[in-house]
Amino acid sequence: MNRTNNKISWVHLTSKLRQLFVAVLSVVFGISMYIFMNSFMNGVNNAQTDITFTSMAHIKVYNDLNGESPILLPPPLSSDTIQFVSNAREISYTEGIRNADEIKNILLSNKNIVAVTEQVNQNVFFRNGVAKLNGTLSGIDVTNEPRLFGTNDYMVEGDLTELDKRPDAIVLGSGLAVRLSAYTGDNITLTTSDGVTKIFRITGIIETGTGSIDKSRAMISIQSARQLLSKNKSYATEVLANVRDYNDARKIADEVKGDIKYKTEPWQEGNAQLESANTLRDIIAVAVSLTILIVAGFGIYNIMNMTVNEKMKEIAILKAMGFDGKDIIQIFLTQSIIIGLIGGFTGLITGFIISAIVDRIPFHIASFTTLPISYIPLDYVMALVFGLIITFIAGYLPAKKASEVDPVAILRG
């Protein structure tokens, strides 16, 4: 029975090759666009995240000074005493983290934290001849810094390890170098907010892709930074950690928070726009690609509907010969499923090829040289699953209609 029905489906399919081709093409289009859209959006999301995390750690520990002012005087004991304190200010507080090593150890003991580094950050003046600019000086741990930020990948000139070899070495952000008209090998003068001045030699240029950072940040080794600020050996302004999956940062920050007496902040805090941009792009990708698939579904529906209308007489004859409603559904549904399968697999390949081509289109930003594409197997699985579901529905409706044809009405002529 099945073989006979399949034979009929096959004859129907192959006797109208042009229609078959158009139907298959609409599925190919739908599936390949689904794959391309999702691969591209995921690529953009990943690129965006990559760029973001070149200068931002997943978890940041720092000394948050915006605490409440301590009570300077005990409140008066009796109600007939009036106390005035005007112009209150804190006179003794600790800036930065005194014992960064301890914090590093706490962070490293969490198995989800994959890398930890410390920084000494300070606002300074950069001076090169008459050019005088305000910016951030980062004292970095040359070994650990690249583990978090892939810093080495963004060096456009020079080598980061030079910072460890010479205490007066400095790496400038590309924008900062341009603004200072300074080049590798030049000397520039730094002045701290405490008025300490020191000459550094430019040994490298870095470009992370985030303009505001490239324009204002310079890096020296953390030891030199401590020296410059006259701080002790374990001093840091912040301790930074990366976790295995950046989406888990919030959870892991909560885990370690209890042991750390400084502010422990996951990246999502204060960067909600990044998270929501990713989510929005995902929603757009899914909405657009599903729409395309549904349009492809209409294509199949249209063609199968046409086929059924053209074959009313044949359907009536089949029914008169003893084929029942189930057989008729099977005959026509098989045709759409075959269209769905051929179109589906061709679509997977086409989608991959389109993605691969776009992946090669030059596009220079940060460390990227081509448009970003992510190849995610799940996208391909979902494309095929959605594609087949839609083909099935689009094929079932006309098949159902065919099964309900009244043979007498048609055969009476």
Place this chain on the structure above:
Amino acid sequence: MQSLAAVNINKYFYDPQEFHVLKEVSFEVKRGEFISVVGKSGSGKSTLLYLLSTLDTAYTGSIAINGTTVTGLTQNQLATFRNEHIGFVFQFHYLLPEFTVLDNVMLPALKLNKRPKEEIREKALDLLTLLDVRGHEHKKASMISGGQQQRVAIARALINDPAIIMGDEPTGNLDSKNTKTVFNIFRQLARERNQTIIAVTHDDEFAANCDRIIEMVDGRIIAQHP
């Protein structure tokens, strides 16, 4: 032994207006009988045949074929029943145009799926030889002449050795030689294999040589002879 019994059949058409097309039709057919139904155009012959072949179920009264009351069976049960027990030749020789002549003849047997494919093929070729359309079996059904198509349709009706064969002017498109061939085949099937034949015809000679003639006027059976 009874092959077919119709009891008090009434049928109406409601579109465009109510029309009583079959009126209290009752008759019986014995197994192996060769019957022709005659009557003026519009007297309800085709309509009656659609009821008897179980394609049309909108009627009152009851029909029994081979001892099975088909009135009241579901569409799917009727489809299976038709496939096995009824061979039908339509007034307009309907074949499946995209299939070859041979496939057209084989399809009802492939659907029934009671014999191996090779045997079905042999049988189909034998029937095509019998009906003098041998040599065209690999052509598309749409590529042969009207008369040839009608004979292919007859071969298709015979492929499952149905207990009852119904034809709505099965020789309507045939010349006198082929009409004679078809008549002789029917005659032989009825006599030798005990298959019942009910054929609507306008051909007086065809009718005259049958076992019995049922004559219809305005939806009523007015005479049966001899």
